[in-house]
Amino acid sequence: MESLLKIENLRVAVENKEIINGLNLNVGRGEFHIVMGPNGSGKSTLALALMGHPKYEIKEGKIEFEGKEIVGLSPDERARRGIFMAFQHPEEIEGVKIIDYLRLLLEKVKGMEPLKAQEIIAKKAKELWFSPDMLHRYINVGFSGGERKRFEILQALLLEPKLLILDEPDSGVDVDSLSLISLKMREFHKRGMAILLITHYGRILQHIDPKIVHVHILKEGRIVLSGKEELVERIEKEGFKKVFEECGCNE
């Protein structure tokens, strides 16, 4: 597969503490990658660093997207090149109505006409179970956990990125929403988007063909183990501790 995202020897620090230390990862166009790892191992840090969060300082290494270095680019430039990250904890933005925001997004990022934007927003919102009323609320303000996650997916659906980074889209969502999000992931994959999914559980893969996934295990800011779908099952059954002991990853 042609390379889409190439991370080489990446070191990332937050408030002078190194969280990612020497991470390598390749994601080809249209590939489906899963990153797992214990709490605090640096999964969200990786996602935020890829998106260019100003607090996450790149100490060393390279991040190439479509063959071009993106370290140093602002978050909006990265987004415009086709990277989208669904947050583990989406921000509340008081006062900003979803409908105004989505319209502006489609206009500025996709160059869409207002009427066309309106139409598409209404259609996609419905697919993700948002009522027209909901679109007049403020971004994430007072949203339930599941609503927040569905709203992240809605934005991805509207923006159609080339690389979709999903940071725990399954945490805090009910069974039905989980199934919906899994179905949407399948749809994204079918449309040729590459996916980098951060998760703790295999359930989110219910509608995904197990054969297509690549799995990576993160430990203290480094990928210590990579494999196929079986790795997810193994971790769910045995837990990280045991797996790390077995693979000699604690050295």
Next chain:
Amino acid sequence: MNDAQEIRYQIEEQIELLSERNKEPEWMTRLRYRGLKAFLEAPHNDPVIKDPLEFVIHRSQEIFPEVKSLDDLPPEMRSLLDRLGIAEVEKKYVTGLAVQSDTSIVLNEFLKQWREKGLIVESMEDAIRNHPHLKERFMHLFDPGESKLAAYHTAVWNGGVYIRVKSGLKVPMPLHLFFLIQNSALAQAPHIIIEAEPGSEIHLIEGCTSPILLRHSLHLDMTEAYIGEGAKLRLSVLQNWPEYVHTRPMTRARVGKNAEFINTTVGLGTGKSNIANPKYWVDKGGYVELNTIILGKKDFYIDMGGEMYLQGIGARGLNASKSVIMDNSRVITKGIIKAMAPKTKGHISCDALILNSSAKMETYPGLVSHVDDAELSHEAAIGKIREEELFYLMSRGLKEEEATQLIVKGFVDPLLKDIPMEFVVEIRKIIEMAVSGGF
């Protein structure tokens, strides 16, 4: 000749000119002279204008052609009206537009029709001659001696408008007023009197945006509103002054029994300094709302006070302000609510969004209760745009500027509920321009 004498002559000369030009009744000329006397004696304590004389002496001599209809307006004014979408507004509301020029009002068809029903809109100069009872209204909510600027206004006021809505008359569409003062040899001191008789309803929108006004650097407008029992008055003022103008808007209102006054001010271009301290006296069951939106930028100094006297049982007052503050500007809010009768309620809320660290916001809510069972409260929230919310929006592809504008718009919007959509669009544009530094 010493300075004081020189000033006296200058103002006397202006008074004589005005009284002759307007063929004023004697009481008005006497009132002007009372203003002059007070001007020489009254205290002056303006934090920005150290010496008011500076503005008395400097006068330009430009003369502008007379305006009879909208077509005669100078091109800048026309283009401004276009920019504000007045043509649109006019279509939509069957036209409630009156343009005030020096001494006459350019009336359109709409106003002619409504005059028969009991809506009077006249230039203040005409009204003084036509309505003797104005003697009991003019400068009755102010005292010429309370400050040098009030005194100066009394002496040389010119322009302005008189509006009366007959008892029970409900005017269904907003009436737009634009001030155009052409004879810039005079100070900028329009006087406005609004009488909403019992049970009447009207919404006035004042656009103080005239680019013609610029020849003067001090603007002293005064508004006196008398709102009768059960009447409803909405007064929305849009200010967009050039940045070298100092403005001292003075508004006062007597809110009658069960009457309602919604006073909204949107200060987009507040001028170099803008100090307002509107006062409201509210009778039994009456309600007053002061909504202020302020855009503070550059080195502007803005002080928006507001005093509400809840004098009747169950009277209520709300003073809500939202400020967007940037550059080196300084914004002060000093709302005061006095509960003087049982079961009164007052609330002051003050929200500010500060866009950079050199901009300053100060807030001093004043709640005073003379009774036991009044409910008085206040809240203030002064904040910055958080890095996390900016990152969220930018991570989706919005530029920093676009994201900031979106947040600012969301912050300001709730207070624009009384403003017709056409203006809201214009207001948003101005705010966007300011936030992106293109202003």
